[in-house]
Amino acid sequence: MAGRQIDLNSIPTDIITQRNYVYLLEDDYIVPEGLILEMPEVEAFEKAQDEIYSIFKTELEDLIRNRTFGFLNLPNEMIDLIIYSYEQRHQHTIGRFDFAGGIDGLPIKLLEYNADTPTMIPESSFVQDAFFKNIYKKQASQYNSLEKDLEVFFNRLSISQSKKHPSLIATSLGYPEDAAHARFIMDVAAREGFEVAYSDLQDIIFSPDEGVFLESDRGDYVQADYMYKMIPWEFICFDEPELLSILHNLILNDLVYVMNPAYSLVYQSKLFLDHVSKKYDHPFFLKSSRYPKDFMGSKYVEKVSFGRLGENIKIYDENARILEETDGDFGHFDKVYQEFAQLYKDEHDEYYQLGLFNVKGIGSCMSFRRADKLIIDDDAEFIPHFIP
Amino acid sequence: MENNQNENQEGQSYNQESHAEESSGGGFNFRWLLYGAVGIYLLFKFFGGGSGGDDYVEETLVEPTQGIICKLQEQEKDLYKITDEELIDNRADSRIIVTYLDSSIDTFTIDEVKISDASNPRRSIMRGVLMGGMLGYMMGRPMGGGLTRGSYASDNSYNKSNTSGRSKLNSTARRTTVRKPASKSGFGSKKSSRSYGG
Numbered sequence: 001m002a003g004r005q006i007d008l009n010s011i012p013t014d015i016i017t018q019r020n021y022v023y024l025l026e027d028d029y030i031v032p033e034g035l036i037l038e039m040p041e042v043e044a045f046e047k048a049q050d051e052i053y054s055i056f057k058t059e060l061e062d063l064i065r066n067r068t069f070g071f072l073n074l075p076n077e078m079i080d081l082i083i084y085s086y087e088q089r090h091q092h093t094i095g096r097f098d099f100a101g102g103i104d105g106l107p108i109k110l111l112e113y114n115a116d117t118p119t120m121i122p123e124s125s126f127v128q129d130a131f132f133k134n135i136y137k138k139q140a141s142q143y144n145s146l147e148k149d150l151e152v153f154f155n156r157l158s159i160s161q162s163k164k165h166p167s168l169i170a171t172s173l174g175y176p177e178d179a180a181h182a183r184f185i186m187d188v189a190a191r192e193g194f195e196v197a198y199s200d201l202q203d204i205i206f207s208p209d210e211g212v213f214l215e216s217d218r219g220d221y222v223q224a225d226y227m228y229k230m231i232p233w234e235f236i237c238f239d240e241p242e243l244l245s246i247l248h249n250l251i252l253n254d255l256v257y258v259m260n261p262a263y264s265l266v267y268q269s270k271l272f273l274d275h276v277s278k279k280y281d282h283p284f285f286l287k288s289s290r291y292p293k294d295f296m297g298s299k300y301v302e303k304v305s306f307g308r309l310g311e312n313i314k315i316y317d318e319n320a321r322i323l324e325e326t327d328g329d330f331g332h333f334d335k336v337y338q339e340f341a342q343l344y345k346d347e348h349d350e351y352y353q354l355g356l357f358n359v360k361g362i363g364s365c366m367s368f369r370r371a372d373k374l375i376i377d378d379d380a381e382f383i384p385h386f387i388p
Numbered sequence: 389m390e391n392n393q394n395e396n397q398e399g400q401s402y403n404q405e406s407h408a409e410e411s412s413g414g415g416f417n418f419r420w421l422l423y424g425a426v427g428i429y430l431l432f433k434f435f436g437g438g439s440g441g442d443d444y445v446e447e448t449l450v451e452p453t454q455g456i457i458c459k460l461q462e463q464e465k466d467l468y469k470i471t472d473e474e475l476i477d478n479r480a481d482s483r484i485i486v487t488y489l490d491s492s493i494d495t496f497t498i499d500e501v502k503i504s505d506a507s508n509p510r511r512s513i514m515r516g517v518l519m520g521g522m523l524g525y526m527m528g529r530p531m532g533g534g535l536t537r538g539s540y541a542s543d544n545s546y547n548k549s550n551t552s553g554r555s556k557l558n559s560t561a562r563r564t565t566v567r568k569p570a571s572k573s574g575f576g577s578k579k580s581s582r583s584y585g586g
Contacts, residue, residue: 117585118586119583173576177583201575201577202574203573205571205572205573206571207570210571218449218451219566220566230584240575243575268586
């Protein structure tokens with residue numbers, strides 16, 4: 001379809017600044033351009049999201065029923081938390097599926113599920129909304145109710161847990177973008193009546209038998225019922241095993257409720273994606289394997305079980321030569337190999353990858369990242385979408 | 389499907405701007421502090437005593453009960469010094485009386501001085517000076533620490549506060565023993581230089 005790319009005359013700098021997400025204005029990440037999606041394309045993406053989430057859930061229940069977590073290579077305490085958090089129906093706050101294709105007839109293919117610590121939340125929600133309402137301004141729609149859905153999420157969480165004055169600590173390891181995401185969730189929870197605070201992880205006090213505390217300005221200690229973490233569960237498992245042990249005790253004794261819940265780590269793992277891709281013959285899944293030899297004569301991609309931000313990815317051509325690769329900090333994790341998926345490419349040879357957010361597993365928002373290379377990593381641009 | 393669509397039609401879109409105005413978020417308020425204190429008391433009640441001897445560390449909080457009338461003088465542009473601190477009975481009646489270079493006078497409460505206001509940098513400058521005086525004990529500085537000579541206009545004003553003033557304030561202070569849960573912190577302290585999002 002011609003004319004999918006839209007030049008917009010500006011970006012919503014005012015609201016980005018007003019809401020204090022100025023890091024989004026760095027490195028030309030937000031650009032005055034948009035992408036048109038047709039309604040049938042949107043519906044197809046949503047169908048993919050619904051079906052895949054349902055499969056993931058079914059398969060997680062199967063793993064729990066049969067206690068067959070061995071292939072995920074996780075510590076036993078983490079397995080306990082996965083089972084407990086799922087059986088106690090701890091809610092999956094937010095995740096983001098990354099899809100290839102889906103535009104101009106390209107098949108929709110799941111690349112990965114950022115189920116634990118998804119990013120792109122402020123730009124996909126209120127920045128994209130501002131593009132739509134304040135800059136695009138045409139009779140159209142946008143698949144984006146993310147901020148509203150999160151408000152409903154925290155409203156219902158507060159009601160379901162019967163806490164009169166629920167309290168929440170939002171935390172990260174301190175990197176500005178991660179902290180901003182934690183604060184975004186914190187602000188939503190505050191609007192729904194939660195007492196909230198942000199703290200870097202290093203300043204949170206974990207008492208193994210009592211709960212999670214912050215030291216107040218007055219020198220006493222306040223306890224939080226909930227913790228939203230922009231810290232991956234696998235970091236807790238492998239970099240801070242003592243913290244895993246403490247959280248094991250706290251969560252199993254209902255002394256703190258952590259979001260995203262422990263079972264989101266299963267959804268996040270590429271080993272789980274490899275597992276479901278083999279088990280379910282489904283058009284949205286790419287062929288997957290633990291061995292590159294299974295892709296002889298075709299293009300394929302090497303990933304790691306817990307990679308982040310497009311790091312530690314290699315794309316191979318039909319002769320097993322590297323076409324593109326990224327370095328990263330996650331090369332020590334298990335390798336997984338996926339059939340190469342075609343991203344939508346515009347007339348300027350730029351590639352688009354769709355991010356589809358879900359709240360409690362239900363589709364909530366779509367947005368795109370764009371790059372002039374096949375691996376969409378931290379250098380990509382954010383592109384809003386519009387549906388005429 | 390319809391629920392997810394953000395329609396550019398009047399009446400069908402939700403107003404995110406109104407959320408933005410409400411989204412101040414952040415910060416435990418006093419109410420939560422109270423719950424925390426009650427929580428810690430309950431934890432002590434249920435878990436304290438014989439078996440929990442190693443689970444807590446006791447700390448004594450010392451808080452002034454008296455108030456202070458603090459006189460502040462602008463000696464050069466944006467250079468403030470404490471000229472006098474007078475103890476009064478009621479902490480809530482504490483005031484800061486500032487005399488500016490042009491001889492105009494302003495009066496603030498402690499809460500007003502504590503508020504960070506980008507449009508009023510004077511308050512921030514004053515706050516730094518007041519923190520070094522006895523008023524600092526009401527703004528979160530531990531009472532065990534001494535006063536800062538540089539906050540005072542003269543040796544006389546400093547000595548008055550640092551001897552009799554501190555002594556009286558200390559003798560009437562409220563002492564509360566709190567039990568800090570034995571705990572671990574400092575996790576992830578060396579991992580802030582990159583994003584861990586996905």
